[in-house]
Amino acid sequence: MNKSKRKTPGVGGLRQQLPLHLMILPAVIITAVFAYIPLAGLTMAFQNYVPAKGFWGSEFVGFDNFIRLFNTRGSGRIIFNTFYISFLKMVAGQLVPILLALLLNEISTAPLKRTVQTILYLPYFISWVILGGILKDFLSLDGLMNQILGAVGIGPVAFLGSNAVFPYTLVVTDLWQNAGFNTIIFLAAITNVNPDLYEAARVDGAGRLRCCIHVTLPAMVPIIVLSVTLALGNLFQAGFDQVYNLYNVSVMESGDIIDTFIYRIGIKSQQYSLGTAIGLFKSVISLVFVAGSYTLAYKFSDYRIF
Amino acid sequence: MAMQKNKNKIKTTLSRKIFLAALFLFFALVCLMCLVPFLHVLALSFSHKVPSLQHAVTLLPLDFNEELQVSQIGVDLSSYLFLLERDEFKSAFLISVVRVVLALASSLAVITLAAYPLSKSKEVFKGRTVYAWFIMATMFISGGLVPLYVTIQRLGMMNTIWSLVIPGCAQPFLIVLLLNFFRGIPKALEEAAFLDGAGQFRTFLSVYLPLSLPSLATITLFIVVNNWNAWFDGMIYMSSPKNYPLQTYLQTMITSSSQQMMTRARAELLRNISDRTVKSAQIFIAALPMLVLYPFLQRFFMSGMILGSVKE
Numbered sequence: 228m229n230k231s232k233r234k235t236p237g238v239g240g241l242r243q244q245l246p247l248h249l250m251i252l253p254a255v256i257i258t259a260v261f262a263y264i265p266l267a268g269l270t271m272a273f274q275n276y277v278p279a280k281g282f283w284g285s286e287f288v289g290f291d292n293f294i295r296l297f298n299t300r301g302s303g304r305i306i307f308n309t310f311y312i313s314f315l316k317m318v319a320g321q322l323v324p325i326l327l328a329l330l331l332n333e334i335s336t337a338p339l340k341r342t343v344q345t346i347l348y349l350p351y352f353i354s355w356v357i358l359g360g361i362l363k364d365f366l367s368l369d370g371l372m373n374q375i376l377g378a379v380g381i382g383p384v385a386f387l388g389s390n391a392v393f394p395y396t397l398v399v400t401d402l403w404q405n406a407g408f409n410t411i412i413f414l415a416a417i418t419n420v421n422p423d424l425y426e427a428a429r430v431d432g433a434g435r436l437r438c439c440i441h442v443t444l445p446a447m448v449p450i451i452v453l454s455v456t457l458a459l460g461n462l463f464q465a466g467f468d469q470v471y472n473l474y475n476v477s478v479m480e481s482g483d484i485i486d487t488f489i490y491r492i493g494i495k496s497q498q499y500s501l502g503t504a505i506g507l508f509k510s511v512i513s514l515v516f517v518a519g520s521y522t523l524a525y526k527f528s529d530y531r532i533f
Numbered sequence: 534m535a536m537q538k539n540k541n542k543i544k545t546t547l548s549r550k551i552f553l554a555a556l557f558l559f560f561a562l563v564c565l566m567c568l569v570p571f572l573h574v575l576a577l578s579f580s581h582k583v584p585s586l587q588h589a590v591t592l593l594p595l596d597f598n599e600e601l602q603v604s605q606i607g608v609d610l611s612s613y614l615f616l617l618e619r620d621e622f623k624s625a626f627l628i629s630v631v632r633v634v635l636a637l638a639s640s641l642a643v644i645t646l647a648a649y650p651l652s653k654s655k656e657v658f659k660g661r662t663v664y665a666w667f668i669m670a671t672m673f674i675s676g677g678l679v680p681l682y683v684t685i686q687r688l689g690m691m692n693t694i695w696s697l698v699i700p701g702c703a704q705p706f707l708i709v710l711l712l713n714f715f716r717g718i719p720k721a722l723e724e725a726a727f728l729d730g731a732g733q734f735r736t737f738l739s740v741y742l743p744l745s746l747p748s749l750a751t752i753t754l755f756i757v758v759n760n761w762n763a764w765f766d767g768m769i770y771m772s773s774p775k776n777y778p779l780q781t782y783l784q785t786m787i788t789s790s791s792q793q794m795m796t797r798a799r800a801e802l803l804r805n806i807s808d809r810t811v812k813s814a815q816i817f818i819a820a821l822p823m824l825v826l827y828p829f830l831q832r833f834f835m836s837g838m839i840l841g842s843v844k845e
Contacts, residue, residue: 242732244658246732247650250646250734253642255667257699257702258703262671262675265684266676266680268676268679268681330559333552333556334556344831349824349827352758353820354763354780356764356819361571365570365573371570371573489678494682502678506676506679518673
């Protein structure tokens with residue numbers, strides 16, 4: 228032990244260890260206060276939490292909050308909406324970028340390709356407050372979208388006001404924000420394909436389409452598998468920012484999701500215990516999905532976060 | 534063989550041309566669909582009240598000729614002039630700038646300091662495994678919205694800018710990203726520093742940080758984008774609208790009715806502006822920093838993802 232200390236400077240010894248502990252201290256304190264204290268605060272889900280009485284003085288009520296929640300009218304609908312919207316987003320969010328990447332790959336002029344990419348991912352960096360503000364005007368009954376549709380004899384469509392349309396509005400506008408960026412990730416995978424493979428396929432008489440099916444797609448399989456499995460972890464995340472900035476009273480039935488519900492109950496109406504209970508319910512289910520998706524990702528593509 | 538290839542090329546030329554033409558058309562349409570909502574808002578923000586209320590504005594700004602009572606293509610700046618006069622908008626903008634600066638400073642300090650010890654092996658830094666699990670576990674389990682809200686309330690941080698800055702300044706994802714980069718730095722450099730008598734802190738400052746500029750740039754951009762775009766924390770932690778950062782101010786402004794705003798408007802401006810054009814101008818100003826930055830962001834975001842995924 229003493230020997231190795233002398234051999235490799237920086238190993239062992241309080242003089243070298245202490246600074247390392249001090250350096251990580253701020254991150255540990257912040258994590259403890261803003262992650263672990265709230266984690267302990269989950270006990271509120273089993274209490275009738277009254278701010279004046281605090282965590283320790285509030286009455287313990289067991290699973291009453293959960294029972295109350297599941298008996299609330301519309302709670303089944305909200306859980307269904309959360310699943311349905313996040314599922315549609317996941318499917319579209321994987322298929323469309325893969326397709327766009329394959330098509331974009333066929334464009335051989337580099338500047339053109341870059342321009343298209345740059346335009347496609349523009350909305351990715353813009354917040355849902357702004358995107359929502361733009362869409363509320365653009366998709367309204369007398370907005371530009373309905374003017375365009377009207378010109379070809381369709382509509383008007385209540386994109387943001389009809390329960391039959393709203394979930395799909397969410398899916399398409401989600402694509403608007405995210406598809407461009409995901410396209411770039413898939414495109415990066417395509418660029419890494421060995422050009423010799425294409426040459427070999429062409430010598431064997433394969434056309435463009437067959438090259439695409441037999442060379443490009445198989446080469447993309449690892450990144451597709453990884454991307455899909457990681458997306459599975461988001462199966463319970465319907466997108467609070469987007470829904471909150473687009474929904475309104477008339478689409479509550481099809482658009483209300485668990486996160487918006489938590490906000491209304493837990494923060495707006497200050498029913499802390501109820502809000503915590505719904506949050507805990509959601510966290511447990513998402514954790515199962517995330518754990519499952521990471522296990523799969525690790526199995527299929529040796530993916531590890533750290 | 535060369536002959537055969539040539540033949541192939543000639544045979545596919547026509548269908549290839551048709552395909553390419555269709556492809557260009559397709560992407561032109563997709564790009565247009567992506568851009569039209571932005572262009573529309575931009576056009577609205579520079580338009581006169583009358584054509585905007587008539588829903589006459591499409592992709593070009595329209596001005597209104599009072600004498601002839603007709604709309605024509607032209608720029609009307611009254612919405613922007615109106616915003617320049619509004620203290621709430623200006624103060625919200627300022628709060629957002631301050632927030633980004635504070636968040637950047639505190640996050641960079643916390644993240645770099647944490648990533649350095651975590652990048653050591655557990656033989657070098659005893660307790661590394663415990664610390665790593667303690668921090669990384671929060672990527673998967675969290676108390677959720679309401680317990681965090683109650684915590685911040687009980688800490689007395691409500692209505693302070695720290696409620697927006699501090700809770701998010703030790704993001705595990707960014708720590709992982711940087712520690713993976715640190716691990717790629719040759720051990721020989723560190724050993725040389727130690728032999729020269731430098732301690733851990735000195736090595737961190739004068740060897741690791743200068744070598745990590747690309748990944749620090751990536752982290753900086755993540756933090757700037759996230760903090761500029763954040764709106765929800767401002768909405769729940771700030772009880773007084775005068776403390777709202779820009780995105781939160783914008784959110785409440787877009788959702789709420791415009792009555793209140795109109796009564797406060799200066800008389801001569803009121804004549805020329807509409808709720809629709811003012812909203813559009815605010816949306817555009819709030820989006821502007823990201824619109825200017827984003828072409829440069831892609832490279833960093835992509836490289837960030839690649840850096841973060843480099844495994845030993």
